[in-house]
Amino acid sequence: MGTTRLEAFSDGVLAIIITIMVLELKGPAGNTFSVLAPLAPAFLSYVLSFAYIGIYWNNHHHLLHTCNKVTGAVLWSNLHLLFWLSLLPFATGWMGENHFASLPTATYGFVLLMAALAYHVLQKAIIRSQGSDSLLERALGRDWKGKISIAVYVLGILSASWFPMLAQGLYLAVAIFWFLPDTRIEKVFHSRET
Amino acid sequence: MGTTRLEAFSDGVLAIIITIMVLELKGPAGNTFSVLAPLAPAFLSYVLSFAYIGIYWNNHHHLLHTCNKVTGAVLWSNLHLLFWLSLLPFATGWMGENHFASLPTATYGFVLLMAALAYHVLQKAIIRSQGSDSLLERALGRDWKGKISIAVYVLGILSASWFPMLAQGLYLAVAIFWFLPDTRIEKVFHSRET
Amino acid sequence: MGTTRLEAFSDGVLAIIITIMVLELKGPAGNTFSVLAPLAPAFLSYVLSFAYIGIYWNNHHHLLHTCNKVTGAVLWSNLHLLFWLSLLPFATGWMGENHFASLPTATYGFVLLMAALAYHVLQKAIIRSQGSDSLLERALGRDWKGKISIAVYVLGILSASWFPMLAQGLYLAVAIFWFLPDTRIEKVFHSRET
Amino acid sequence: MGTTRLEAFSDGVLAIIITIMVLELKGPAGNTFSVLAPLAPAFLSYVLSFAYIGIYWNNHHHLLHTCNKVTGAVLWSNLHLLFWLSLLPFATGWMGENHFASLPTATYGFVLLMAALAYHVLQKAIIRSQGSDSLLERALGRDWKGKISIAVYVLGILSASWFPMLAQGLYLAVAIFWFLPDTRIEKVFHSRET
Numbered sequence: 001m002g003t004t005r006l007e008a009f010s011d012g013v014l015a016i017i018i019t020i021m022v023l024e025l026k027g028p029a030g031n032t033f034s035v036l037a038p039l040a041p042a043f044l045s046y047v048l049s050f051a052y053i054g055i056y057w058n059n060h061h062h063l064l065h066t067c068n069k070v071t072g073a074v075l076w077s078n079l080h081l082l083f084w085l086s087l088l089p090f091a092t093g094w095m096g097e098n099h100f101a102s103l104p105t106a107t108y109g110f111v112l113l114m115a116a117l118a119y120h121v122l123q124k125a126i127i128r129s130q131g132s133d134s135l136l137e138r139a140l141g142r143d144w145k146g147k148i149s150i151a152v153y154v155l156g157i158l159s160a161s162w163f164p165m166l167a168q169g170l171y172l173a174v175a176i177f178w179f180l181p182d183t184r185i186e187k188v189f190h191s192r193e194t
Numbered sequence: 195m196g197t198t199r200l201e202a203f204s205d206g207v208l209a210i211i212i213t214i215m216v217l218e219l220k221g222p223a224g225n226t227f228s229v230l231a232p233l234a235p236a237f238l239s240y241v242l243s244f245a246y247i248g249i250y251w252n253n254h255h256h257l258l259h260t261c262n263k264v265t266g267a268v269l270w271s272n273l274h275l276l277f278w279l280s281l282l283p284f285a286t287g288w289m290g291e292n293h294f295a296s297l298p299t300a301t302y303g304f305v306l307l308m309a310a311l312a313y314h315v316l317q318k319a320i321i322r323s324q325g326s327d328s329l330l331e332r333a334l335g336r337d338w339k340g341k342i343s344i345a346v347y348v349l350g351i352l353s354a355s356w357f358p359m360l361a362q363g364l365y366l367a368v369a370i371f372w373f374l375p376d377t378r379i380e381k382v383f384h385s386r387e388t
Numbered sequence: 389m390g391t392t393r394l395e396a397f398s399d400g401v402l403a404i405i406i407t408i409m410v411l412e413l414k415g416p417a418g419n420t421f422s423v424l425a426p427l428a429p430a431f432l433s434y435v436l437s438f439a440y441i442g443i444y445w446n447n448h449h450h451l452l453h454t455c456n457k458v459t460g461a462v463l464w465s466n467l468h469l470l471f472w473l474s475l476l477p478f479a480t481g482w483m484g485e486n487h488f489a490s491l492p493t494a495t496y497g498f499v500l501l502m503a504a505l506a507y508h509v510l511q512k513a514i515i516r517s518q519g520s521d522s523l524l525e526r527a528l529g530r531d532w533k534g535k536i537s538i539a540v541y542v543l544g545i546l547s548a549s550w551f552p553m554l555a556q557g558l559y560l561a562v563a564i565f566w567f568l569p570d571t572r573i574e575k576v577f578h579s580r581e582t
Numbered sequence: 583m584g585t586t587r588l589e590a591f592s593d594g595v596l597a598i599i600i601t602i603m604v605l606e607l608k609g610p611a612g613n614t615f616s617v618l619a620p621l622a623p624a625f626l627s628y629v630l631s632f633a634y635i636g637i638y639w640n641n642h643h644h645l646l647h648t649c650n651k652v653t654g655a656v657l658w659s660n661l662h663l664l665f666w667l668s669l670l671p672f673a674t675g676w677m678g679e680n681h682f683a684s685l686p687t688a689t690y691g692f693v694l695l696m697a698a699l700a701y702h703v704l705q706k707a708i709i710r711s712q713g714s715d716s717l718l719e720r721a722l723g724r725d726w727k728g729k730i731s732i733a734v735y736v737l738g739i740l741s742a743s744w745f746p747m748l749a750q751g752l753y754l755a756v757a758i759f760w761f762l763p764d765t766r767i768e769k770v771f772h773s774r775e776t
């Protein structure tokens with residue numbers, strides 16, 4: 001199996017995840033401004049999750065670009081990543097409906113954490129498939145970016161019971177952190193060409 | 195990242211948006227003709243939104259055709275456009291259920307307006323990626339079409355409080371305006387070939 | 389725009405239509421055999437609609453195969469066809485819930501009729517795009533198959549008020565009629581090669 | 583019709599099936615730990631079904647790889663397989679909501695059984711399309727793996743009335759059985775190359 005098909009399937013699943021989340025936004029019963037206000041948390045949760053899926057889609061593409069051999073481990077760690085991301089619409093809807101209450105906020109962070117760990121596992125599987133002198137391994141280095149994100153998610157989950165809004169801020173911070181262009185993989189590709 | 199993958203992902207998202215809107219159409223409880231009549235606004239909203247997504251899909255394709263380098267700005271302005279379009283099913287359902295009431299009508303117009311602005315931003319990002327002598331910049335000229343649409347959306351949103359049906363008429367007018375073939379991009383492509 | 393992208397988008401929309409129909413099948417509240425029985429009409433409606441979308445997908449592919457130039461008319465008649473097919477999940481769900489009552493049965497037939505007419509319009513648009521000596525025109529001949537289907541749908545809609553089960557039988561008959569292999573397009577392709 | 587398009591359409595349908603299942607997971611009303619516990623069966627059902635669709639996607643790809651001619655029989659047995667798989671979200675949701683009660687558990691097993699039989703029929707259709715000395719026929723041998731799975735599903739359905747948890751264990755066992763790499767097709771491909 002080439003990476004093309006793995007990528008096409010992942011793209012399809014990510015496109016569906018990013019779009020069905022909107023089904024969690026339910027049109028309010030009345031039609032005055034006052035009915036729109038309670039929708040704000042649901043809307044903000046949607047924005048955050050949309051950004052997260054966009055970021056994953058983008059990074060996932062660069063990641064698979066380094067992969068030239070789809071082993072069983074790569075295939076299943078990829079599905080494992082998609083599994084956790086597929087839970088994001090559920091967590092988003094629940095968090096939005098409950099106006100960022102503690103438990104849904106912690107659950108949302110848990111889904112993000114599991115997705116980040118799954119992404120880490122997928123990276124390892126690709127590195128293993130490349131043998132020694134792995135292009136991806138050099139690009140990632142010690143992967144501080146991935147490790148810091150995981151630490152911040154854990155912090156967010158722990159703080160959600162007392163300060164759910166702090167947890168939200170932490171999730172947002174990680175999103176911004178990843179939104180800023182990451183050129184590690186491109187750099188290694190470039191250095192190899194020269 | 196080539197435009198192929200950007201296009202494939204956008205196509206996927208647009209195909210899902212255009213299709214899940216139908217889930218907002220709920221089969222009425224009874225089965226006599228009288229239960230079908232209240233469905234008319236929901237149905238008409240669906241027709242309008244279907245046309246809008248069709249138009250965006252078509253124009254988006256022509257737009258990406260002029261793009262030969264996917265910069266970070268292009269990638270994120272594209273996701274930004276998809277974000278606003280993904281809110282159309284929500285706005286459509288809400289407007290249809292409330293029989294074109296003022297607030298849902300204004301909200302619908304707001305989503306259209308933001309999508310139009312996002313489209314404008316995407317155009318700018320592609321133009322910037324092309325440097326001076328941008329093919330797209332020449333094709334668009336002063337982009338009267340885009341500017342007039344935005345003005346009409348604003349007019350629609352403002353009028354929705356007093357004359358929601360006028361707002362609907364304005365949204366429909368913009369759709370027809372864009373439905374008519376737009377050959378600006380094709381012309382520039384053609385002129386370059388000769 | 390080449391046919392490849394038109395086909396990919398149509399495939400995406402058809403894949404979503406055929407799959408979201410299952411969302412209309414709601415798990416019954418209890419868990420004894422007696423709660424499954426009322427699901428039968430919903431299940432049978434789903435089977436019929438699944439077969440119809442499968443048939444359209446198959447024929448649509450052959451149809452687009454004859455098309456080598458995507459004109460504006462082809463593009464919009466294709467979206468028009470997708471529009472009516474996108475209403476099938478709604479009609480299916482409504483018909484199933486109401487156990488094949490008259491009005492939902494007639495509505496279902498109406499959606500099938502409009503889809504058949506839209507398919508006819510799409511054929512005409514492709515034929516016009518091919519100019520004289522159209523490959524598709526020769527393949528279709530007088531298109532008895534299309535015309536008979538349309539007549540049977542009309543008959544079904546008319547009979548639905550008195551004999552809804554007869555209407556169901558007629559819809560089923562058309563599906564079987566199209567399910568049987570149709571080799572008109574392949575024959576003309578073949579004759580041209582020799 | 584080439585296998586490419588059949589594969590793309592199947593991939594689309596499978597990507598949608600695997601993703602819309604999450605819509606069956608409904609955010610609980612409260613936000614304490616006690617409201618999460620009743621979600622466990624729904625979550626576990628989702629995990630199992632996600633794994634099943636992942637396995638089918640993977641095997642389906644290898645299967646179609648052996649197919650070089652899409653006959654009508656191949657096309658329709660493929661749609662038939664997708665039909666049964668498309669019922670998995672319904673069965674998953676119903677089983678999860680009812681906490682693995684007997685009837686939903688048996689229904690879930692029935693859907694798995696029908697999908698397995700449909701897969702068997704698709705294999706036969708591909709073998710028939712390849713004529714004598716079929717690559718796939720040699721790869722499958724007596725297809726003990728497929729036959730054992732079918733037997734275990736039947737056992738699961740029968741046991742569901744008395745021991746629904748045994749049935750769940752049997753379904754899980756088959757998933758693990760298929761999850762382990764299956765190299766039959768690859769072996770034959772390899773032997774042919776040498």
